[in-house]
Amino acid sequence: MEMWVKESQIGDAVMTYKVKETLVRKKTKYQDLAIVDTYALGRMLLLDGIVQTTINDEYVYHEMITHIPLFTHPNPKKVLVVGGGDGGTIREILKHTSVEKAVLCEIDEDVIKECKKYLPEISCALDDPRCEIFIGDGIKYVHEHKNEFDVVIVDSTDPFGAAEGLFGGSFYKEIFNCLTEDGIFVAQTETPFYLPNQVKQIYDDAKEAFPITKIFMAAIPTYPSGYWSFTIGSKKHDPENADLSKVPNLNTRYYTKKLHKASFVLPKYVEDLLK
Amino acid sequence: MEMWVKESQIGDAVMTYKVKETLVRKKTKYQDLAIVDTYALGRMLLLDGIVQTTINDEYVYHEMITHIPLFTHPNPKKVLVVGGGDGGTIREILKHTSVEKAVLCEIDEDVIKECKKYLPEISCALDDPRCEIFIGDGIKYVHEHKNEFDVVIVDSTDPFGAAEGLFGGSFYKEIFNCLTEDGIFVAQTETPFYLPNQVKQIYDDAKEAFPITKIFMAAIPTYPSGYWSFTIGSKKHDPENADLSKVPNLNTRYYTKKLHKASFVLPKYVEDLLK
Structure with missing residues (x-):
């Protein structure tokens, strides 16, 4: 069978x-x-x-959703992850020695529990003393923490069902307020090949909330089309033109300094979509 | 049903x-x-x-396999396509006004016949007077034409079965001889995510034949992993550092001048593979 x-x-x-x-x-x-x-x-x-x-392709997603914002920010100390109960994003965040605290706000305790048991390569940093786990609603958590985080990463499921409220203009404005004065927001934001309207809507919503809004792409074999967008909103620092001269080698498998910049170079059909 | x-x-x-x-x-x-x-x-x-x-994603493949070498070469006049019976590569080649002749060498007449009938959006340029169709074996054709083509594009199926002979060092050396003194070769060369050994072997074989050998990537949703490699071998012109200042707008849907350069920036795991 x-x-x-x-x-x-x-x-x-x-x-x-x-x-x-x-x-x-x-x-x-x-x-x-x-x-x-x-x-x-x-x-x-x-x-x-x-x-x-x-296990075989998680590094692409976790490295790109983490290192692009954290290497754009000159000194990220406090980072919030909304969702991401598998722990892969926390693992990458804690590779940054500047980070003093990484909060994981996951609504579903069972995701954390089962990933700790069955995906230890991914969840391995969840017991790190710099990681604080909060079980609860990300929307509420963001609303209750103002001017606190240098980076907020929305590592959620897709914009329907449980995670629907983690997409859209009103949540992005709450994230803006949750960030410090030079804070940076990033989210996984679907495939422009199969779901162009959703990508466009998310980008436009983020643009309403942030003065600098850009999309970068990564090649993730297990996500539909294999080519995934991330939307980044920033108050001051431009992720595409970040100064990466002092970026240390983090022993990554996908991210490089050159790829950091290249991932913002979009195919024509994605460029056109965002106009 | x-x-x-x-x-x-x-x-x-x-x-x-x-x-x-x-x-x-x-x-x-x-x-x-x-x-x-x-x-x-x-x-x-x-x-x-x-x-x-x-129909929905062919432009990625056909634009990238064509415009990267043709915009790297300063004045491509004669271009050979080995395989590519669907005609998409010929369609993109003939967008270049410098091209005087594009030869399609396809072994399987039925591919051309059925694509003309059912995929006219792709095969539309096969009746262009600048296109010459030769039904026969690409290996033989390349062997019999020396110092003739400015660009040779191997637009083949995968390196097993019918197209096996279109991969490997001895064929790449024949292509070298088929090219003019500043000629460029390009081929579709599989997914480094699922088939790293094949990609490495092809790259090493091409490197034996050409002084400048590089890999570039494109996001093709219908190919395994969605992330595809192309290997380019060049006698004189470096495709990554091509002068694109005079490149005209070809009304592409994927290729842009910025993406031409960015497509050579490889993820760490692909960089490491080629070392």
Whole structure:
């Protein structure tokens, strides 16, 4: 018997992976959680049937959502992650020696619990003393913390269902207020190939809240189309023209200083979309 | 009843597309050819079950395999395409006003015939008077034409089965001899994420033949991992540092002058692979 898992964020273009073993499958308070071991990509976390991360390609997403804002900011000390219960973003943040505190605000405790158990390569930094875990609603947390974080990273699921409120103009304005005077916001913001309207809407919403708003791209094999956008909003520092001369070598697998800049160079169809 | 087509170049990570209609399915002299109309991507050409091109994303591949070498060369007049029977590469080549002759050397006449019938948006330039079609073996054609072409584009299927001989050191040396004294060679060369060894081997083989050898990347949603490599070998002109100041606007959908340069900036894992 062969077991396959289907990922169907894009209903008519469905990726399927051959499964060795289902490690956990449960209904949490918020979503359908599964961690399966696949032949092609190793262990894989799915939430509501959508691939969140895999052992073999997680570094692309986690490095790019973290190092682009943290190397743009000259001295990030306090960082907030909204979502990201797998811990990969926290792991990358804590590679930055300037960081004194990284808060993980995750609504679903079970994501943290199961990723600690089954994805230790990704969740390994969640017990670090500089990491503070807060179980609760990201919207509420951001609202209650003003002028506090140097970087806010929205490492959420997609803009429908549980994470819908983590996209849109009113939340981005709350994030603006949650940031210090030269703070930077970044979020994962979908595929411009399959979902151009969503990417455009998110970009326009972020532009309403931030004086500097840009999109950068990364090649993530397990996300639909394999080519994913991140939207960055900044109060002062331009991420595309960041001074990277003093950036140390963090032993990354995807991010490089040259790629930091190159990831802001968009294909014509994405450029046109944002006009 | 639902019809789906499976693309299984990577056996354990299989992409599937919902099909409206099968337009043609036949065994040609060389391969299993199918053109199907999909919901997600429009009409799609498959050869031996592997997606070659689709109406919705073909521009990425055809623009990048063409404009990178043709805008690197200061005055390309004669261009050879080995493979590429769908005609997309010829269409992009003929956008360059310097080109006097573009030869398409395709082994499988049926590919040209069916693409003319069912993919006119892609094959539209095959009847242009500057295009010369030669039905036959690319290896033989290259061997019999010395010092003739300014650019040779290997627009082939993958390095197993019919196209195996279009990869490897001995063919790249033949291409070197087929090129004029400042000629440029480019080929589609697989995914470094799923097939790192193949990419490394092709790069090393090309490096044996050409003084300047580089890899550039493009985000092609319908190819495995969505992130595809192209290998370029050049006798004199460095594609990464090409003078693009006089490049005209070709009304592209993916290629831009800035992206020309940025596509040579590789992720760390690809950089490391090529060392």
